[in-house]
Amino acid sequence: MSIATSRTLHAARALLPEGWRENVRFGFGADGLIASVETDVPVAAGDEIANGPVIPAMVDLHSHAFQRAMAGLAEVSGPGEDTFWTWREEMYRTVGLLSPEDVEAVAAKLYVEMLKSGFGAVCEFHYVHNDRDGTPYADRAELAARILAAKETSGIGLTLIPVFYAHGNFGGAAPNPGQRRFLNDVDGFLKLIDASRDLASKSGAHFGTSIHSLRAATPDEMNAVLAAAGDGPIHIHVAEQQKEVDDCLAWSGRRPIDWLMDEMPVDERWCLIHATHHTDGELRKMAASGAVVGLCPTTESSLGDGIFSGEAFLRLGGRFGVGTDSHVSTSPSEELRTLEYSQRLRDQKRVRLAGGPNRSNGRHLFDTALKGGAQAAGWASHGLQAGAPASLVVLDGSHAFITAAKDDAILDRWIFSLGDRAVRDVMAEGHWRIRDGRHADDEAIDAAFRAAILRLQG
Structure with a gap:
């Protein structure tokens, strides 16, 4: 199960193939691909707002x-x-x-x-x-x-x-x-x-x-x-x-x-x-x-x-x-x-x-x-560009390390200090799969996993 995804997402900062850009709007197609990318644009009615920097998954x-x-x-x-x-x-x-x-x-x-x-x-x-x-x-x-x-x-x-x-x-x-x-x-x-x-x-x-x-x-x-x-x-x-x-x-x-x-x-x-x-x-x-x-x-x-x-x-x-x-x-x-x-x-x-x-x-x-x-x-395209899979990560913009970092320092702090704690939301193939660190089906998935592990260890 996925969490409903708006057809547009606005990010104050995002890592595109050409580098970091500000005020980026992503449009998503029904096919799970990125349909459009605009830079230096204000938030518009209907945009979902990313709560931190956006990077490719x-x-x-x-x-x-x-x-x-x-x-x-x-x-x-x-x-x-x-x-x-x-x-x-x-x-x-x-x-x-x-x-x-x-x-x-x-x-x-x-x-x-x-x-x-x-x-x-x-x-x-x-x-x-x-x-x-x-x-x-x-x-x-x-x-x-x-x-x-x-x-x-x-x-x-x-x-x-x-x-x-x-x-x-x-x-x-x-x-x-x-x-x-x-x-x-x-x-x-x-x-x-x-x-x-x-x-x-x-x-x-x-x-x-x-x-x-x-x-x-x-x-x-x-x-x-x-x-x-x-x-x-x-x-x-x-x-x-x-x-x-x-x-x-x-x-x-x-x-x-x-x-x-x-x-x-x-x-x-x-x-x-x-x-x-x-x-x-x-x-x-x-x-x-x-x-x-x-x-x-x-x-x-x-x-x-x-x-x-x-x-x-x-x-x-x-x-x-x-x-x-x-x-x-x-x-x-x-x-x-x-x-x-x-x-x-x-x-x-x-x-x-x-x-x-x-x-x-x-x-x-x-x-x-x-x-x-x-x-x-086997992907034909990758990264946050039109035609690539709509798979992205929103890093936690409320964390001081992320808030204080600029551009590539965001990646340095994520990889070499914060790790998974910095990951807030994750979209895969055009749908939010993780929101605020949770999956919509966590309880059922955890229960099935627990039962399997207990059987294997029994």
């Missing part, structure tokens, strides 16, 4: 919604070294318990949390396809339908990205039992794509295709999936962990990013998730391809993945966006802040990703991630 370019159910449950030390590979065991345990109703309830709650923090859209990297014993549902798109139902309940914009997953490691190795809910052969996955694409179209969602990783598919399977992918975005995990690099070298004699860039038609449609472990040459190849690198800094920190070379990548003209991946955080400001701070910790210097001297760090991070996220989501 961010796109979360990488989400595994079901993993929100296990947030905080993998923080007990094991008998040996804890790594990404030991974390996976808790993930397998959680996914093995989820019913379709649980998947929907967890996703709906997650999407509302994301909206409340300033995301307006999400790319759902959807790889839980099968029943708990690993058999396909009678309706292969059963769980995709649950994700789309959560989109409808929350009102978030969504790009549905079904994921091909067939093997446990490079070279077509057999999967392990914990992966049984993810698995398809090519024929089964193509049926899943067809059914999911139809559902996405009916719900107004964008659609893409993913190969989970080089570990999870053979080259022939990757080519077959890509041949059926259509013209939407293509996402893939790559080089998240050093073990993945070592295993890929043993299999192919090449590092994962090198192999992917050499063997697959990587271009602007692709989103390379993590890409943490790379050489300078691999970094140059990614930047030259026009692909977006999907960075998930809080998850990468949580899992001990490593630190992406963000500053060097930007110098090469590389593109990135941010995602929340395992959802230990659900906040764009936290992802951007963690990304910047990781560079500072590595370099033992400050302000690493501002893009040049005398520039706002927050503004450059925000602009870059906004553009990269929109590209990864």
Whole structure:
């Protein structure tokens, strides 16, 4: 359910593609897009008034919604070294318990949390396809339908990205039992794509295709999936962990990013998730391809993945966006802040990703991630301009930090100090989804989520 939205919104200050402007009136179309933008205009009869500065809503370019159910449950030390590979065991345990109703309830709650923090859209990297014993549902798109139902309940914009997953490691190795809910052969996955694409179209969602990783598919399977992918975005995990690099070298004699860039038609449609472990040459190849690198800094920190070379990548003209991946955080400001701070910790210097001297760090991070996220989501246009999705955030104009800040300092204070507390109202696809920090269906969504979590922990 959404809260009724006026067809016009007047903002004393708003961040447009050309920069900050004053006295801005936005007109919204019935199609969920921005119909018009006027600047330096007075308030008119019928205008709704924004109670603070208006900025574009961010796109979360990488989400595994079901993993929100296990947030905080993998923080007990094991008998040996804890790594990404030991974390996976808790993930397998959680996914093995989820019913379709649980998947929907967890996703709906997650999407509302994301909206409340300033995301307006999400790319759902959807790889839980099968029943708990690993058999396909009678309706292969059963769980995709649950994700789309959560989109409808929350009102978030969504790009549905079904994921091909067939093997446990490079070279077509057999999967392990914990992966049984993810698995398809090519024929089964193509049926899943067809059914999911139809559902996405009916719900107004964008659609893409993913190969989970080089570990999870053979080259022939990757080519077959890509041949059926259509013209939407293509996402893939790559080089998240050093073990993945070592295993890929043993299999192919090449590092994962090198192999992917050499063997697959990587271009602007692709989103390379993590890409943490790379050489300078691999970094140059990614930047030259026009692909977006999907960075998930809080998850990468949580899992001990490593630190992406963000500053060097930007110098090469590389593109990135941010995602929340395992959802230990659900906040764009936290992802951007963690990304910047990781560079500072590595370099033992400050302000690493501002893009040049005398520039706002927050503004450059925000602009870059906004553009990269929109590209990864398959949007034709982004930002607060006519023809782009009417997805925006009103920051809390009553907060002293926001009231006292001017232009880019607003973003610096939001990202590096206030975080989610600064988000007041959020519009997604032309409808208010969050007003004064609340969703219209908070109580029902919270109750369903609570019931699901209690079942999973029981």
